[in-house]
Amino acid sequence: MPRERSMSGTIPSMETTHDELKDNTIIIVFGASGDLAKKKTLPALFGLFRQGFLPRDTHIVGYARTKMDQAEFEKRATSNIKGADDPETANQIEAFKQRLSYVSGGYEDGESFDKLNAHLQEIESHYQSKECNRIFYLALPPTVFIPVSQHIKEHCYVSKGGVNRIIIEKPFGKDLESARHLLSSVKQYWTEDETFRIDHYLGKEMVKNLLVLRFANVALGACWDKNYISNVQITFKEPFGTEGRGGYFDEFGMIRDVIQNHLLQVLTILTMERPVSFAAEDIRDEKVKVLRSIPPVEKEDCLLGQYVSANGKPGYLDDNTVPPNSVCPTYAATTLWIHNPRWEGVPFILKAGKALNEAKVEVRIQFKDVTQGIFKDIARNELVIRIQPSEAVYLKMNAKTPGLYTRAIPTEMDLTYKRRFTEAKIPEAYESLILDTLRGDHSNFVRHDELDYAWKIFTPILHWIDGKNGQRPKPSPYPYGSRGPKELDGFIKKYGYKRADDAYFWPVTNMASL
Ligand SMILES: NC(=O)C1=CN([C@@H]2O[C@H](COP(=O)(O)OP(=O)(O)OC[C@H]3O[C@@H](n4cnc5c(N)ncnc54)[C@H](OP(=O)(O)O)[C@@H]3O)[C@@H](O)[C@H]2O)C=CC1
């Protein structure tokens, strides 16, 4: 039976393997002593290893300036693996450790990279085939992206047979100019085909789900435009502040940290036209078209906030790594407009904040009012796609109140993943993206032109916030643990959002079990 007719509903081109690495592969993690490597990259590699997704005989080499012996690196690399007290997991961890090794060296000198190369060659000398593949993962601060990508190319690149790939993490610059500089510098050494720019939101299950929800459901596809949709909110909320990361964060602020990349990526997938296929370039071509239709954010479409001490929690300025009197926004709401026939006039409100009342990332699509006449003040439909925590898709809709009344009541059609897909294991974003890199599939990575258009949308407002053309705007204070600045509800309302708080009831006990 052809795959596209399979009963399981396989989407053939989504499963395509491109230039998949099957054996003789080394994954080199630069910045292996750092937080990202410890918390995300190495646990994701373990996740792939235990599920049998790593190519046969894969080796993982950690590289950083910190001096560490093998035992220390093994400990560090496995310290964030969940469930290590389970005997089966413990055995898998022991097997994973056999794949690990560590080299310490600098990021700016060629000799260190020669030393690393000698270590890689020694591992490869035990492989049977001469064709060896190397994946270089840069879990590093952006200040060293350029020298490291240059040194890898000059000292560690496999030139005879085999495949080289480089994975780069955000931030990809601070504005259009710096992003272009970074991009063109790395491009001197690495082709677009070899480069995988990670935005880890593209690896999240519910973000990947957007394409299927939109294009595999005629009912949803039919109302996906300005005729039915009043406004869209894409929301990122974290219940903790920048504690300990204040020094780094102050240089970036909330728009660069989350909105310009993660939320904008979600927006493009939510609004792009249907791609011709699920091939990487077809998807990315459509994403770029949407980005090109979005003009730069205006000051009037921007709300900024900064958290202050409350409920025994410190304010942003109480962190001694933050410059005194900093006006860096820890909260931002920005409204984007898409000038194309599908979306003209629909506001897309992208909002993100630290130290808020809850942890939540969601897309909330609010539909227009029903025609007045037979109903008065009836709640609007809302389609909510909760990206995290507890993945869910629910449609808030009106139904007849059960019983001998003809009255409408807001209720929901609810697809909560943990209830519906009880056996499913949702992969970590990094597992999914590293696997895509091994498969050579760029669909969920950021292409160079995407990045350029993304920066064009945000650079003017960022320069205004940075005080490039005058005084820096002062963010509105909000208490740690609140919903955000007091102006928030007014801001959303001005774009047509209507909240039906009195009528809607969701039994809270349901949430506790999720
Ligand atoms: N499958 C599931 O898990 C389902 C869960 N539910 C639950 O039902 C509850 C209600 O659902 P829903 O309406 O979608 O979500 P919320 O009530 O959390 O939020 C609705 C919208 O109103 C805003 N809002 C929240 N509190 C206030 C407030 N005090 N004043 C003004 N605006 C506010 C929110 O913005 P902001 O985030 O900025 O505060 C959000 O945009 C939620 O807990 C939801 O998780 C409902 C259906 C299915």
Ligand SMILES: O=C1O[C@H](COP(=O)(O)O)[C@@H](O)[C@H](O)[C@H]1O
């Ligand atoms: O890139 C970033 O993302 C994290 C949030 O990621 P999540 O997967 O936990 O949602 C955010 O905390 C961080 O500030 C930002 O740089």
